[in-house]
Amino acid sequence: MTTTTRPSLWEYANPVKFMRLTDWLLPLVGWAAAALVLVGLVWGFFFTPDDFRQGSTVKIIFLHVPSALMAINAWIMMLAASLVWLIRRHHVSALAARAAGPVGAVMTLIALFTGAVWGQPMWGTWWAWDPRLTSFLILFLFYLGYIALWSAIEDPDTAADLTAVLCIVGSVFAVLSRYAAIFWNQGLHQGASLSVAPGTRMDWAYKAPLYVAMTGFGLLFLALVLAGTRTEIRARRMSALMTRERMQA
């Protein structure tokens, strides 16, 4: 494999291409994300009617659903990036997976928190050991383990390899945990609020801002991952330069 024998190839060629691409892409995505999140949340918070059953708590959906969506998608993206890294040895991919970890963890945290705040008036409890809530809590633990393993290993390639393996095994067990949780306790949580199936249960007054917020969160995730990947690339270049400095000295 070229990357193991000639580390200079990735160090300059691929990341350089990535940096050149994101130089103009990142501000674009970043501002679009900021605009859409702002529009979605302001629309959701100020200009939506109260639900006849849930009252004003329905407004929490504009935070809860997008963050829950991105919490899962972030893990899927990490899984894909890990597979690319293990198969193609594409370094940017490993670094993107690393950058996605904290973002996904925060998204999971937001989903959990908004869910708890929402559950309090609706179900009369801050926390219920409902399958969806439980799965999300377990997902959060997986994120913590993933981030901890990244930061614990010094050699960057070893860290990338081991976290990729962990991510793949963890995905299998996360899915298993999800089914275990459903088996364990049939829950309070309502079914998916949005579905492609006929007889949609939500009015457009809610759906429109929700879609805006979801797109915004997606773009926000993308922007944060791109920014994080750029930082990781710089950090690796820096450590490579510093190693060379030490060797010359």
Added chain:
Amino acid sequence: MIALLTRDLRLAIRAGGGFGLGLAFFLILAVLVPLGVGPEGRVLALIAPGILWVGALLACLLSLDRMFALDFEDGSLDLLATAPIPLEGVVAIKALAHWLTTGLPLVLAAPVLGILLNLPGPAYGWLVLSLLLGTPALSVIGAFGAALTVGLKRGGLLMSLLVLPLYVPTLVFGAEAVSRGAQGLPAATPLLLLAGITAGSAALLPFAAAHALRINLR
């Protein structure tokens, strides 16, 4: 491979602590929980399946970090990696040795601790059966976690963080089988799922663990 198994077993028994430690921990947990929860039999009977399963899980976790760490430090893991037997086999044997020295004693001790925790009569069979089916999965998953963290200086705590979420399905199905058995409900479904997890992890995770070991030995 048999030689490796007997070597590991002998080391585990002789090295002092490794063998009895998990068992002692299990016992202490079963004593501490009633002290914390209160001596009321009804409450204890209700939570006994969960406590016993969580106890078995933590006791397993306790001895995991020595699975590869000692061999990694004195270099015998390098020898094993270059030995004619595949590294996947080495991992499986090591997990088996871990189960024989940790999991099996826990299974045998669990009914005794069940008495301490006022476990209802019909649950004993399910308890032993579910632990017998489930603890091998704990050892294999633990072997994977130990393989991931073998190169780290302070890997023990990190390994717990990595391994415990992976234990969730095993714990859920195992404890569910026991508590269903305790209430006289049919418990075959969780037991079958538990057996499925054990079989699946035993078949696939040695490959992941061996891969992780190779990365760490690079």
Added chain:
Amino acid sequence: MIPDLGRYVVEVTLAYAVSLALLAGLVGWVWLRGQRVRRELNAVEARARQKK
């Protein structure tokens, strides 16, 4: 301008406030780390060029 949130004022505002704080924290962390690494890299590169 503030909408009438009825009985659930605390819940809804709490959800928005904490979530936005978390998001802001995340964005800020990514941003600050990016800036710091960029600064340090520039310093290291300048040193490397000087030596040449």
